[in-house]
Amino acid sequence: MRVILLTGKGGVGKTSLALATALGAAAHGHRAFVLSTDPAHSLGDALGFPIGPQPRTVCPGVTAQEVGALEELERSWSAIQGWLRGLLHEKTDELVAEELLVFPGLEELMALRAVREVEARGEYDVCVVDCAPTGATLRMLRFPDVLRIFMENFFEIERRGARWLRPVIGRLGGSKLVPQEEFFEAFERLYREIEDVRQILLDGDRTTARLVLNPARVVVEETRRSFAYLSLYGVSTDAVIVNRELPPRAAGGWFARWAEKERLEQAEIVASFPVPILHAPLHPKELIGVESLRRLGEEVYGSLDPAAVLAAGRPVRLRKDARGTVLEIELPNASKEDVDVGVHGAELHVRVRDAQRRISLPDSLVGRTVASARLEGGVLAVIFEA
Amino acid sequence: MRLVLYTGKGGVGKTTTAAATAACAAARGRRTLIVSADAAHSLGDVLERRLGPRPEPIAPSLDALEADARAEMARHWGRVRDYLLELFRHQGIEAVVAEELALLPGAEELATLLAVEEQGREGGYDLVVVDCAPTDATLRLLTLPDVARSALRIALKLQQAVSSVINPLARALIAAPLPDAAVFKDVERLLYGRLRRLRARIASPQTTVRLVVTPERMVIDEARRAFTDLCLFDIACDAVVMNRLLPDEARQEPFFRDWARVEHERRQEVESLFAPLPVLTAPLRDDEVLGLDALRAHGQALFQRVEPDAVLGVRPRVRFTAEKGGWRVELPLPHAERAGLDVSKLHGELIIRSGARRRALSLPRRLASLSLAGARFERDLLVVRLAPAGASASRLEAGPCA
Numbered sequence: 152m153r154v155i156l157l158t159g160k161g162g163v164g165k166t167s168l169a170l171a172t173a174l175g176a177a178a179h180g181h182r183a184f185v186l187s188t189d190p191a192h193s194l195g196d197a198l199g200f201p202i203g204p205q206p207r208t209v210c211p212g213v214t215a216q217e218v219g220a221l222e223e224l225e226r227s228w229s230a231i232q233g234w235l236r237g238l239l240h241e242k243t244d245e246l247v248a249e250e251l252l253v254f255p256g257l258e259e260l261m262a263l264r265a266v267r268e269v270e271a272r273g274e275y276d277v278c279v280v281d282c283a284p285t286g287a288t289l290r291m292l293r294f295p296d297v298l299r300i301f302m303e304n305f306f307e308i309e310r311r312g313a314r315w316l317r318p319v320i321g322r323l324g325g326s327k328l329v330p331q332e333e334f335f336e337a338f339e340r341l342y343r344e345i346e347d348v349r350q351i352l353l354d355g356d357r358t359t360a361r362l363v364l365n366p367a368r369v370v371v372e373e374t375r376r377s378f379a380y381l382s383l384y385g386v387s388t389d390a391v392i393v394n395r396e397l398p399p400r401a402a403g404g405w406f407a408r409w410a411e412k413e414r415l416e417q418a419e420i421v422a423s424f425p426v427p428i429l430h431a432p433l434h435p436k437e438l439i440g441v442e443s444l445r446r447l448g449e450e451v452y453g454s455l456d457p458a459a460v461l462a463a464g465r466p467v468r469l470r471k472d473a474r475g476t477v478l479e480i481e482l483p484n485a486s487k488e489d490v491d492v493g494v495h496g497a498e499l500h501v502r503v504r505d506a507q508r509r510i511s512l513p514d515s516l517v518g519r520t521v522a523s524a525r526l527e528g529g530v531l532a533v534i535f536e537a
Numbered sequence: 538m539r540l541v542l543y544t545g546k547g548g549v550g551k552t553t554t555a556a557a558t559a560a561c562a563a564a565r566g567r568r569t570l571i572v573s574a575d576a577a578h579s580l581g582d583v584l585e586r587r588l589g590p591r592p593e594p595i596a597p598s599l600d601a602l603e604a605d606a607r608a609e610m611a612r613h614w615g616r617v618r619d620y621l622l623e624l625f626r627h628q629g630i631e632a633v634v635a636e637e638l639a640l641l642p643g644a645e646e647l648a649t650l651l652a653v654e655e656q657g658r659e660g661g662y663d664l665v666v667v668d669c670a671p672t673d674a675t676l677r678l679l680t681l682p683d684v685a686r687s688a689l690r691i692a693l694k695l696q697q698a699v700s701s702v703i704n705p706l707a708r709a710l711i712a713a714p715l716p717d718a719a720v721f722k723d724v725e726r727l728l729y730g731r732l733r734r735l736r737a738r739i740a741s742p743q744t745t746v747r748l749v750v751t752p753e754r755m756v757i758d759e760a761r762r763a764f765t766d767l768c769l770f771d772i773a774c775d776a777v778v779m780n781r782l783l784p785d786e787a788r789q790e791p792f793f794r795d796w797a798r799v800e801h802e803r804r805q806e807v808e809s810l811f812a813p814l815p816v817l818t819a820p821l822r823d824d825e826v827l828g829l830d831a832l833r834a835h836g837q838a839l840f841q842r843v844e845p846d847a848v849l850g851v852r853p854r855v856r857f858t859a860e861k862g863g864w865r866v867e868l869p870l871p872h873a874e875r876a877g878l879d880v881s882k883l884h885g886e887l888i889i890r891s892g893a894r895r896r897a898l899s900l901p902r903r904l905a906s907l908s909l910a911g912a913r914f915e916r917d918l919l920v921v922r923l924a925p926a927g928a929s930a931s932r933l934e935a936g937p938c939a
Contacts, residue, residue, distance in 0.1 A: 160577065161671045167756070169746010191546070191671060191762075205859040219893060284547045284671055285578065368825050369552070369582045376577070401792035405784070408823040437754055437797050496587060514607065 152270045153181075153458050154351060156386070158282040158288075159363035159372045166193045167447060168363050168431070168436055169281035172442070175448030175457035177212030181276040183458075184269050185215040188262035189283040192217035199440045210441050214275070216265070223261040263348045264341075270351065277458040310345040334335065352386060359389035359460055362424070366393055366416040375423045376511040382467040389461040391424045392451060393417070398432040423509055425481075426462045430454075467510060475522055480510065480531045492524045492533060538657050538743065539846045543778075544675035545749035546759040550780040552579045553835065554749050554819070555668035560829060561836025562845040563599035567663040570656060573603040574649035574678060575670040585828050590648075592656055596829055600660065601654060609648035636912050646678040650735050664846040675746070676763070676894075679739055679772050681909040745775035745848055748811070752782065752803035753798075761810055765873045768852070771898075776849040777811045778839065779804065781821040810872070814850040815843075857901060863924030864904050869919045880912040880921055885892045887921060 166187070171181040183208070187194045193199045193214050202209075204219030269278045308471040352358050360381050364374040374391070381388055393405040396417075402410035420428060431451045438447055448457065455461070466481040482490065482503060498511045498519045519535045526532075543555040552573070559571035570592055573580035580603055581588040584595060590608040592600035649667070657665040669675040738744060747769055750760045760777075767774055782804070788797040808816050819839050826835050836845065843849055856867045870878075870891060877892040885905035887898040900907075900923075909925035914920070 160579075161549075162756075163548055191759055193546075193755050193759060196758045281778060365548075368827065369579050370548075371576050372582045398792070401790065404790050405786040405823060406790065412824060435792055437799070439754060 152275055152357070153277040153460075154266065154280065154358040155277065155458070156280045156282050156358065156360040157363060158284070158360060158377065158381075160370050160377075161284040161349075163365050163370060164431075165189075165363050166197045167444060168361075168392055168394060168451065169279045170194065170197055170215075170444045171431075171448035171451060172361070172457045173213050173215075173277070173279045174210070174415060174445045174451050176277045176279070177210075178445070178448070179458060181212070181456075181458045182274060183213045184275040184278045185209070185213065185281060186265055186269060186278055187215075187217040187281040188265065190220070191283075194281060197439060197444065216269075218262050218265040220261040223264060224493045233396045258453060260341075260345065264344055266351065267344050267348045267485065340486050349530055355387045355465070356460065358386065359462075360386050361390045361392055362388055363392045363394055364420070365395050366413040366420065368416060369410075371416055371419050371423065375509060378424060379467050379511040380513065385465065387465045388424075388426055389463070390427045390429055391420065392429045392431060393420060394431045395433040396430055398514045401433065401435075422507055425466055425508070469513065474534050475537045476516065476519075476535045478510075478512075478516065478533045478535065480508075480533070482526065482529060482531045485526065485529070485531070487526050490531060491521075492521070494521055494529070501531065539664045539848075540653065540657070540667070540738065540741070540744040541664065541775075541846070542675065542679075542744075542762065543749055544669040544671070544746060546756045547671045547757055549749045549751045550819075551749050552583050552668045553832070554747075554778050554780065554839070555666050556580065556583050557819075557832045557836035557839060558845045559599060559601075559664070559666040559836075560596070561840050562664050562666075563596055564833055564836070565704045565844070566598065566660065567846055568598050569600070569664045569666065570660055570662045571599070571601045571666045571668065572649065572653055572656075573601075573668045574675075575668060577670075577798060578603045580668055583827060583832070590652065592660055600662075602656065604645070604649040604652045606645040606648040609651055646681045649678060650681060650738075651731065652734055654738055659849060676766055676770070679746075679767075680770055681735075684738075717936050727745070739772065742773070742848070745773045746777045747849075748774060748780055749778045750807060751780050752800040752807075754803075757803060757807060757810070760807075761872050764811060765870055765891065766894050768870050768895055769868075769873070769889065769896050771855050771868075773817060773854065774814060774850075774852065776813075776818045777807060777814055779807055779816050779818045782818055784820045787821065787823075814852065817843075817849075855898070857904065860922075863907060863922060866898075866900075866904075866921040866923065868898070868919045868921070869917060870914070870919050873914070873917070873919070874913040874924070875914050878914055878919065880909065880919070882909040882923075889919070 156170060157172065159165055166189075169185055170305065173185045176183040185194065187202070192202070195203075195215055198215070200208060202215045202217050204217060204222045206214050206216040209215045248418075266278060266280065269275055284411060316409045334459060362374050362381075363376060364370045378388055378391075397406060397410050397413055400445075429451050434443075436443075438444060464481060468479040470477050471477065478499070480499075482501070485503045489504045493502075494498050496513070497512050499512055501508045516535055522534045522536045524531065524533045541558065543551045543558070545551050552575075556571060559569045561567040563716075567631075571580065573588070575935070578588070580601060584601060586593065586595060586601070588601050588603040590602060590605035594603050630905060653665055670679060732863050748760050748763060750756050764774065783793060783797055783800060787793055804816075804818075817839050819835060824831075826832060833881040853869050855869075858865045866887065868889065873891050877890070879890040881888045883897070885900050885902075887900055887909075889896045889898060904923055906926075908926045910922040912919065912921045
C-alpha cells in the first residue's frame with residue numbers, strides 16, 4: 152500500500168488537498184483511504200458531511216476516517232488498563248481508558264497505529280494521511296524511535312524481572328504490584344504494531360511526504376525547515392504543492408501588489424525544493440464538497456497519477472563519523488568548481504553555478520563551525536566541528 | 538501581570554495578531570513580552586529577527602522570545618536529560634539525533650508555560666502575549682498542569698511499584714542504564730512545586746484567550762469547537778479577532794465578488810456564535826505584515842477603540858449555588874452537542890465529557906462528599922444537581938444527559 156503524508160504549515164489547505172489527492176487516485180483506479188491524524192479534524196468540514204472514528208465511504212473508491220485516540224485506546228488496551236486499575240486501587244472501579252489519555256504522546260501513537268490498520272485491512276492501494284501541522288507531524292514521526300528505545304531498554308528488563316519476582320512477591324502478599332504476563336504481551340503487541348508503521352514510513356518506495364504551502368514569505372520559511380527535518384528523520388518528500396495561487400484574472404487592481412509578492416515567493420520556492428512543484432489556484436468560491444475537491448485534484452495533478460512516487464530519495468541526510476557531524480546533500484550533476492557553501496545563521500546556503508539552495512540546519516547544528524566540505528559522487532558532504 | 542493567549546486554526550494570522558497586539562501595547566507604554574509557543578516558530582519570521590529562549594529587546598518596552606523545550610530541558614531537567622542522552626548513546630544512536638529525541642512529549646508545552654511564568658514575573662512585564670500553536674495544542678497547553686499532575690501520579694506509582702524492586706536486580710544483570718531515584722526526584726520537584734503556580738496563573742481573571750478567525754467556513758467551524766472546549770475547561774475568552782476582511786477596493790474586483798458576499802454573512806455568524814464577546818476586525822492587506830512598523834500599524838487598526846491589554850469581554854463561568862436539598866453546578870457550554878455529553882462523579886471531582894474531551898472539575902470541599910442527583914443540558918447550559926447520598930433516589934438521572 153502506498154502512503155502519502157500531506158503536511159505543511161497550518162491553514163495552507165492540507166485537508167482539501169488530501170481529499171483531492173485521494174479523489175484523484177480513485178479516478179486512476181486506485182482504492183483510496185483518507186486518514187486524518189490531526190486531533191483538530193476537519194475532513195468533515197471540507198466534505199460538508201460528518202466523518203468520524205469509523206471508516207466511512209466518501210464516494211466510490213474513497214473511504215475516510217478521523218482517528219479518535221479515545222476509541223482506539225478503549226479497543227485495545229484492556230490488559231494494560233487492568234494492571235493499572237489494580238495498582239491504583241484507590242480508583243478501582245472507575246479507572247477507564249480516558250485516564251491513560253493524560254499521557255502526552257498517546258495521540259501520536261494512536262495515529263500511527265491507525266495507518267497500520269488501514270494497511271492490515273488489505274483493501275486499499277493508497278492511504279493519504281491528512282497530518283497535523285508540521286510541528287506535531289514531526290513529533291509523530293519521531294515517536295517510533297522513542298518507543299523503540301524505551302522497549303529495548305526497559306521492557307525486557309522489567310519483563311524478566313517480573314517473571315522472577317512474581318512468585319516471591321506473591322508469597323509476600325504484594326502480587327498486584329507485579330504486572331502479569333498479559334500486561335507485557337499487550338504492550339509488546341502494541342510495540343510490534345508501531346515498529347511495523349516505522350518500517351512503512353521509512354520505506355521510500357511506499358511512503359512519501361507532500362508539503363503543501365502558499366506563496367507567502369512566512370509559509371515558505373517554515374516549509375523549508377520542514378523539508379529538511381522530514382529528510383533528516385528519514386522520510387522523503389516527493390512533491391511540493393503550491394496552493395491558492397492568485398490566478399492571472401484576479402491579479403489586477405487592488406491585488407496587483409499581492410501578485411508581485413507572489414512572483415518573488417515562487418522563485419524562492421523553486422530555489423528551496425529540489426522536487427516536482429505542483430500548483431493549485433485560488434478559487435472564486437470556497438472548495439467544499441466532493442465535486443469541488445475532485446476538480447481541485449484534476450487541477451493539481453493534471454495527467455499525473457496522484458498515487459505515483461513523484462520523486463525518489465532523501466536529498467538531505469545527517470550522520471556522524473570520526474570527523475564530526477556530517478550533513479550530506481544530494482547534488483547530482485554538480486562539479487567541484489561550481490559549488491560554493493556558506494552558513495548564514497540557521498541556514499546553509501549552497502550555490503551551484505547561478506542557482507542557490509537554502510537548507511535549514513537542524514537545531515543541533517546551528518552555531519557550529521563548518522570544518523570542511525567536499526563533493527563526492529554527486530553528494531556534498533559538509534562536516535561540522537564537534 | 539496580564540496574560541493574553543492567541544489561538545485559532547492554522548494560517549488565520551495568529552502570529553501577526555499576537556505580534557501586532559504586543560507592538561501596539563508597547564507603543565502605548567505597557568512593558569510587554571511576546572512569547573511564541575508554536576514548536577514551528579514563525580514569530581521570528583514576522584518580527585524579522587532571530588529569537589531565542591531568553592527575552593530579546595525588540596523596541597522600547599517590547600521584548601520577544603521563542604520558548605525552547607530543549608533549552609528548558611537543559612535548565613530544569615538536567616538529570617532527566619542526561620539520563621535520556623546516555624540511554625540513546627547506549628543504543629548507538631548518533632548524539633545529534635539523540636539530542637532531538639531527548640524531548641519528552643509535552644515538553645514543548647511545559648517549556649512555554651515555564652517561560653511565561655518565570656520570564657514574565659522576573660521581567661516585571663505588564664502584559665505577556667502568547668502566540669499559541671493551533672487550537673488543539675493550545676488546549677493541551679492550558680490543561681497541561683492538570684494533565685501532568687495525573688500523569689505524574691500514575692508514573693510515580695509505576696516507578697515505585699516496579700523499578701524500586703526490579704532495578705537493583707536488573708542493574709546487576711544488565712549493562713543498560715536505568716533511571717534511579719534521583720531522576721524521578723527531579724521530575725517530581727520540577728513538576729509538583731511549579732504546577733501549582735502554573736495552574737493559578739491559568740485560572741487568574743487576568744488571563745484570557747482570544748480566538749482568531751478568518752471569514753472561511755472551515756476556520757469558523759474549528760473556532761466554534763475550540764470555544765466549547767475552552768468553556769468546558771473554564772478558560773476565559775475575552776474577544777474574537779476576525780482577520781482578512783476584504784477592503785472596499787478589493788470587494789470591487791469581479792473575481793472576489795462571491796468572497797465579499799459570503800464574508801458579510803460570516804461576520805454576522807461570528808458575532809452571534811461568540812456573543813457577548815466583542816469581535817475585533819482587521820482588513821486583508823496587499824502585503825504581508827512583516828517588521829515592527831507594519832505590526833504597530835496593524836495593531837493600531839485592531840485596537841482603535843480599546844486597549845490591547847484590557848479584558849475586553851466576560852462570559853459567565855462555572856457557578857455553584859445552594860438549593861433546596863443540595864447544590865446546583867452550572868457550567869456554560871456554548872455549542873456543545875447534547876449527544877456527546879456525559880456527567881459522572883468520582884471522589885471529589887465531577888467528570889464531564891463533551892465529545893472527545895473530558896474534564897475533571899474539582900468540587901469545593903463542602904460539595905465533594907455529595908452524590909450526583911441529576912444533570913441536564915439546555916440552552917447551552919449544563920446544570921448538575923448534587924445532593925447528600927441517599928437523599929436522591931435516582932442515580933438513574935445521572936449518566937448521559939437526557
